[in-house]
Amino acid sequence: MYELIKGLPSTHGDDYPLNTTTLIRHAARTSPEQEIAYRTADGGWDRYTYRDAYERIVRSANVLRGLGVAPGDVVGVIDWNSRRFFELYWSIPGIAAVMLQMNLRLGQEDLGFVMRHSNTSWVLVDESLLSVAEGLAAENPDVRWIVMSDRPLSEIETTLPNPLHYEDLLAVANREIDWPMIEESSAYSACYTTGTTGRPKGVYYSHRGIYLHTLTMVAELGMSAHDSVLLLTPMFHGSCWGLPQAAVQARAKVVLPGRYAADNLGPIVDAMIAEGVTVGNGAPAIFGPMLDYIRTLEIRPDLSRARFLSGATEPPLSMMRGYAELTGADIIHAYGATETTPLVTVNRGIKPSLTDRPEEERWDRKRCQGVMVTGVDIRLVDAEDNDLPFDGAAQGELLLRGPWITSSYHSLNEPERFLDGYWRSGDVATIDEYGYVKVVDRIKDVIKSGGEWISSIDMENALTSHPRVREAAIIGVAHPKWQERPLALIVTTDGVEVPLAELHELLAPAFAKWQLPERALFLDSLDRTSVGKLDKKVMRAKFADTYGGA
Amino acid sequence: MYELIKGLPSTHGDDYPLNTTTLIRHAARTSPEQEIAYRTADGGWDRYTYRDAYERIVRSANVLRGLGVAPGDVVGVIDWNSRRFFELYWSIPGIAAVMLQMNLRLGQEDLGFVMRHSNTSWVLVDESLLSVAEGLAAENPDVRWIVMSDRPLSEIETTLPNPLHYEDLLAVANREIDWPMIEESSAYSACYTTGTTGRPKGVYYSHRGIYLHTLTMVAELGMSAHDSVLLLTPMFHGSCWGLPQAAVQARAKVVLPGRYAADNLGPIVDAMIAEGVTVGNGAPAIFGPMLDYIRTLEIRPDLSRARFLSGATEPPLSMMRGYAELTGADIIHAYGATETTPLVTVNRGIKPSLTDRPEEERWDRKRCQGVMVTGVDIRLVDAEDNDLPFDGAAQGELLLRGPWITSSYHSLNEPERFLDGYWRSGDVATIDEYGYVKVVDRIKDVIKSGGEWISSIDMENALTSHPRVREAAIIGVAHPKWQERPLALIVTTDGVEVPLAELHELLAPAFAKWQLPERALFLDSLDRTSVGKLDKKVMRAKFADTYGGA
Structure with a gap:
């Protein structure tokens, strides 16, 4: 890999480890009055403070210790974006245990695999998600279960074996703690990736990585105590992009919407406005419908301080412009993956030296993944x-x-x-x-043609700009002479085909002639994976013979 | 000290070390066009870019390596706040050597001690400071000298033995480098403290400490590429408070004023306005005169984006208000020491929950050292x-x-x-x-009276609010009954004494009766150290018998 060069020893306290307890304790000490707003089980809103949250975090850590959870043990969480999940973000890693982020979108078989692969000993589950837990309990008899609910255990029906009740345990827990100093390369949490093939693979984030990621995110986004941070993406996924930790480091207000936006659009946008949200995270699939909802409001909300981190795919220009013009909010394209915690690039504003470039170039830059972050x-x-x-x-x-x-x-x-x-x-x-x-x-979707690469994403975006093209996929298909050639798969809004020449005309300004697909097939729908991504593997197999290649 | 608890191993790349090369390389890669403005030897201004600076940093590192500087070697710098010093901030530590920040305010004897104590092998010295180097050369015959100047060596008269010429070496140096991966606890630079007693003591900052300090400073101050950062405090002192590194992490414009502000007031304020400075560092002793200069300007400058970090002593209220009202600039009291890199607290704005407090309380809070920073x-x-x-x-x-x-x-x-x-x-x-x-x-100045502590700083500030009191010191003097009692030492503007009762009346609102000094002595001047601080040790000795104590 590389040779590590040692200089002179410093006099700094280099054995002082980086860990997440430093972040939450500091926030509670310096901003005890800062608010955390959260959605309750009945769909209403409530709020408490960093002081209250920290006090519950301390008790939560003591509960887990009391149950025998030891350093290195894995504790799973099955929950929406709730205040309890927020507390567990700190209490589980705070005692050097590992918080397993359990992906509600994974099937029962995969979730069971994840529990066994990570050697999970305890799972905390929200009452509304008991069915998920019950499905897992039968095949994982050694796992112990804790139910999180505002109702007493006696009112909760469940087939879970001997479940404990989180709030009952908290109520009697010690309110003081001597947090351990945790060696910084220790795992803070575990998140399993959802590949299209094979079993989920485990990424175990370290305290050191999370601490550095947090500081970098706060610096890159310019977050402060004047921010109000809405956690929109699931807290089970890549630590909610590290935004909960960044919010705490910045001592910002935190807004926890409970169930995800797709089921919850109106109430979330309403809360966003009421809570003065200035930072949020999501994807075009959710920001798009939110913008549609905002258009229906009688009073245009002023979101001019807002920076919304948008991931997954390139945000559509119309959406970015829509937010800017209607609300003043800035859609910030960011790029990363489960394996990268996730911050790799951020597209925050236009740098000073580029502000006088033509508008089109500025929007082109705003749409791309952004500038790589330090570190x-x-x-x-x-x-x-x-x-x-x-x-x-x-x-x-x-x-x-x-x-x-x-x-x-x-x-x-x-x-x-x-x-x-x-x-x-x-x-x-x-x-x-x-x-x-x-x-x-x-890289698996890029089309290798005559020793050159043809990339599909830009071509697909160009095709969907045709008024009658609803969806498009460009796939590489074996070709006897060129190794692979692109094939266009298209779904139109009216079911009527678009002439190939018209498609070529659309692509001509941005692509070389040799890159254009020789054929376009018109379909009723495109194949997608369980999480809604284009399943090009299936499509490639289906149309492998189109060009008569090997 | 404490027990370090190990959790489960993470899958993060935890052997990837934190070092300062990451910061400058990243800035040069992502903001090559960003400007660095610097004062030239003839008192004019010039500018170059991060791209140019990085190219010179690479060559500088190759020059030092070519001269045999090895990991762990100590290389001294004697210079003002120049672009060459800025480059050396990265080139010396970049090859795992240690940059010794040589304090121009130390006497020759102490500087010689520092060089020997740190085992300095090479020193780079600016032409205008040759006399300092020449004074040190005689007693340190093993040290090699490099002269930094825009003029050729043939035109420079010096008694230094066989000096090399920095620009000559740079001109022929390799423009490519394979930076070493430096173990993060290695020393990045060394700064010796200037105690009032004893020899200077060496603080050796680590790459890890500097990296974390940098990210924290950028996050706490909300610095970005839209900032323009004026380095006012000496670059030999505590790494200029870590502001050069923070500026680079934020990819901000850097403004290097050359000689310090005391000799340079008008040109520095003019440059501050011309370069749109938004972040700077200094102390009331320099911000005060700068404000006086600003008052003489025909056009009021708009510094409403500016945050000036002010250290050393509590900033006077009149000065903070003056900046706010005249220019819109925010004076941010910050606290630290050579031993702390220095950031410990920052007083940035008023937190949201306190903005509706009475104006007096808000100013009281703004004046204090500020809120402790994360980490x-x-x-x-x-x-x-x-x-x-x-x-x-x-x-x-x-x-x-x-x-x-x-x-x-x-x-x-x-x-x-x-x-x-x-x-x-x-x-x-x-x-x-x-x-x-x-x-x-x-702690050494606090007055121990009857088992209680009486602190002197607030009392001194209260006394100097009297229109005829120019300077005041409160010292503890031995007392037969109370162990110590406070004594007021006062210099008036007109040389006429102020009645003790009048002083007591001034202090009454903020101090208990038992805390008030029994006596006040009126003097022509107060004893001060070589760097201008009140020398209470001398004063305590001089007036030890005032209360007839032991």
């Missing part, structure tokens, strides 16, 4: 792992390394996912002279 | 080292610990300056329920 070591490599220049033109796979980038998967040997300590992102991108990263494809 | 572990202890509550009333010594707090002095055994890994600040303070720290005295 992530990025390489761009070609198919033979040779380094490529950061010139805005060369396309290569992004390789990532740093304190919050995974360098292995838990109890798995997957050398093909790493190179010299760098994690292979699987994303093909360009990086320009200002550090802007633009992801152009997944 | 510094603070204790408040009484004379027997028992912990005191953070209730805004209990006065105790501040003890500090954390990644950027020194936990020893280089090659010295001084156990009395540390307690269980905490550094004894020597400052007596209160901490309130919101984390606001208010320093009320130096």
